[in-house]
Amino acid sequence: MARYSVPLKDMRFVLEALGYEDKLGSFDAFEMYDLDTAMQVLEAMAAVAEDKLLPLNRKGDVEGLKFNPETGDVTLPDGFAEAYKSLCEVGMIGLSAPEEFGGGGAPQALNVLASEMMTAANKGFSMCPGLSVGLMHALEAHATQEQKEKYLTKLITGEWTGTMCLTEPQCGTDLGLISTKAEPLDDGSYKLTGTKIWITFGDHNLADNILHLVLARLPDAPEGIRGISAFIVPKFMDDGSRNPVFCTGLEEKMGIHVSPTCVMSLDGAIGYMVGDPNKGMRSMFTMMNMARLSVGMEGVALGEIAYQTALDFCKERRQGRSLDKSKNDTSASADNILVHPDVRRLLLNIKATNEALRGLGVWIGIEQDISLQHPDEAKRQESDDLVALLTPLIKSYGSERGFQNISDAMQACGGAGYTVDWDIEQYLRDERIAMIYEGTNHIQALDLVGRKLPMKGGRLLMTFQQRVQACLDECAEIEELAPLVAPFQKAVGRLMQATQTVASQGMQDPEFAASVASNYLNLFSLVTLGFIWLEMAKHAVTKDDALSATKLKTAHYFMQMVLPETGLYAKLVGVGKDPTMAFDVEEF
Amino acid sequence: MARYSVPLKDMRFVLEALGYEDKLGSFDAFEMYDLDTAMQVLEAMAAVAEDKLLPLNRKGDVEGLKFNPETGDVTLPDGFAEAYKSLCEVGMIGLSAPEEFGGGGAPQALNVLASEMMTAANKGFSMCPGLSVGLMHALEAHATQEQKEKYLTKLITGEWTGTMCLTEPQCGTDLGLISTKAEPLDDGSYKLTGTKIWITFGDHNLADNILHLVLARLPDAPEGIRGISAFIVPKFMDDGSRNPVFCTGLEEKMGIHVSPTCVMSLDGAIGYMVGDPNKGMRSMFTMMNMARLSVGMEGVALGEIAYQTALDFCKERRQGRSLDKSKNDTSASADNILVHPDVRRLLLNIKATNEALRGLGVWIGIEQDISLQHPDEAKRQESDDLVALLTPLIKSYGSERGFQNISDAMQACGGAGYTVDWDIEQYLRDERIAMIYEGTNHIQALDLVGRKLPMKGGRLLMTFQQRVQACLDECAEIEELAPLVAPFQKAVGRLMQATQTVASQGMQDPEFAASVASNYLNLFSLVTLGFIWLEMAKHAVTKDDALSATKLKTAHYFMQMVLPETGLYAKLVGVGKDPTMAFDVEEF
Structure with missing residues (x-):
């Protein structure tokens, strides 16, 4: 049986540590969401995740989807439609949507945590509301008032759901090759x-209607991505008639079996343009950026449930004796396996990275909120910069480390972890796609190196550095934190040096930049997690409770056992492109 | 459709580079197996792997096993019994078994490669003959002549198969807890x-009989692992009657769906002791050591087929444009994705590690052969030392890197890699168990640090160092190899320093040793792979062909892009146990 309890204490801790109330409390929009109230909202959602979604998780994996090729209808197993209703009723989908259209108006920071728990409890299923949230963002940013009134309201209640239709058989990463046509009527x-192709929840039986955000070309559109427009294509028209946008097939996948991955055929389907002609990539990027944060949080979510599962296993399992004889439990024929250093190492690697990744997600949420709510334009811009800079990090590193963390959790359970009995194998399968979809992790790295670093004369990175410096200045006053600060500063130094390498050699030679981008992204991500741990440690030293004491130990563990990975990535950035580009195509 | 072509050229290259003929050619026992003949044998086996086993691989995964709880019978899907016959007919199972009992008498070095190809083509299935081979080794070493004549002959032809029955519900890693009873008649x-529990191929319909090697306790046995004896328990007795050793259930697992993982119930089953009373762990370790080499080679095998699959995909797929405009293919609307540095990085990481891991497996095979065949006792002992030292490395690092390599192959295919269409998802699921079974990877690390390093006053490591030094001396004469030698020597220095840390602090404090063991093992493994690359490069510079030129480039890639990982592991060994042991059990 799946086991998961939403880590509300950790969530509260990270909100406190990252200054949730200090930073957002003064905004009128969030008047209703002081920290105590926020936690109540999260508690209500936790109950839905634990009681409604979690019990269906394995069922969804085993039973999968039914597809009727004659009608194009996709049906989820029994119970999912009811679970979806519970999720709508608790206000999950519209949690951070504008009150004007019926949303909860809550900070994004809370939405990040709400989506973490839904994903942990049932990842495949939670992708459906996740896409609706993404579409809501695109519409908020680019749709007309009329469109918002018509569509947003329905998405917020959950009566309708959203999809994102980008990929075609000939183009995934390279959207310039899109050939779907849109003729004006x-x-x-x-x-x-x-x-x-690969349209998530392109059809299903959870809601009354589906709104597809489709990228297509107008007849006179220029070639490449400058000729792409965005359209809302509803499954059902206002008069209830069926719009000819049909699912014609489902992919068979390693995991997320309850999430339909559809081939969608548009046979003269009616659509309505969102945003300006040939500017469709804007809507798509708004949606995609939200989705990228969510994908990073998938790693946190499944890393968390895998950790909890492995810990449950370890707390019961007895094998061997502690190497420190003073810890031997003489009342039993073997000691609990948590005495063994390597079991600890596996679990602590998860704990130290996952808690910081959650912090990174919450930080991005808070900056999104500031970028939308702050009265000062410069502050809004600064936060927007940080969101742009940090989003590729959480998408990429969150998914990569999340996968590794789940694998480590499996390892801690030994053979039991490989059986279906402990569910971790499903989490591992479900998580693996996160490194690929919404832009592969390398696309994130190119985005970081090729767009975000040079953007606005390097201002994004400078903003990040200022935040780091401000944190270090505060830490300098606190003697207890000195052992954390030293390794962190070393890692920051490596990042700065690597950045210089990328800037000096990568700008002249794009192949150099692309060759080192993935390693650079990992380096940057680890420094960012180190920063989160410093912020959390800074908060922990002001408190005198067990949780804070453990947070301090975990911060130490991170700095000593995880952060040294920055040395490797920095070294590989320095090596550059030569060994990689030396091979002719025939030599692979 | 699965795609795989046995890499015979690479196999020949590695046999040449590691001195197959020089080292084994003088032994009478291998008179028939000069390199050309050896390659013919491997070619014949390759045909079976490609034509008979590979086409059944996905079928086995999808259809899985049938279990009849009334009779305890386990049945594989249609076609597997015939595939098993083909494998027996080509002489795969007895390839390296003694000619006296009908075996092929071939060097272990060839058996390593033969088992690689069978595993690549169909891992779940190939575990069955793999266990027979392991049992044959245990019997060769510990059984009476009468037992050998009775059992070995049948195992070699494949008429009967073997299993290894260690684990019980209360004991996996900690075999001292075994409680199965053996009463003398x-x-x-x-x-x-x-x-x-977890008895691989505990029942099946491929062969006429099954021989279980069962660990159990005599009535007067001392407690712990000093009171364990080994018994052969046949499924059917000589008179054809059914011995009461029944499969009572199958585990449901993430992968290897065609490999039955059985709960076996012994209800007064008749068994025959192998070896001396209370010395059963010896037989088990003989079998287990063979199995550990095979498990390491599973990573190589599935890494290879995943690489080939990804390469097939990449050679067809076009997305985006080369960043180096001179490489743009103007005849198409996009370039082949092999122009992209990160696709190369993913593939080259596999190539550089997997080819060296294959070399490590072959090296261990050659040393096994020397340890059995060399006329000089000192030489035999030296080779035996190396086998003991290197076996935990290939088991652990081969499985860990193999898993990562398959994941990288999936990443190179993007979304397609996550679907079942390209089969990589099955390889990833099938491989994951290798990090757990036959002693978890951490158990290997404890074996390395706690047994192999201190054994015989540190002689094992000294033998390894002498080999490394001899190789370096030869390389010093070859100017072309200097850029490979420098980074390798740096890594060797790190290993020596880390060994000193382990020796000085780990011997006083076993918790320290256990805390750093896994990182130390990874460091040691990478140095070993670097050594293999030096040996291969040394051979490549003597030749003037395309394959050798590519090997040299791959050696460079390894030294520059992979070997730096030793820096991280060395650093973590230096950190020691404190961050890991600082946590109380309640703090996890």
């Missing part, structure tokens, strides 16, 4: 024709 | 009662 709508 | 046989 007399009434201002468009007729769309083409095939889209 | 008047005719010299024993009556065994108990429950064994």
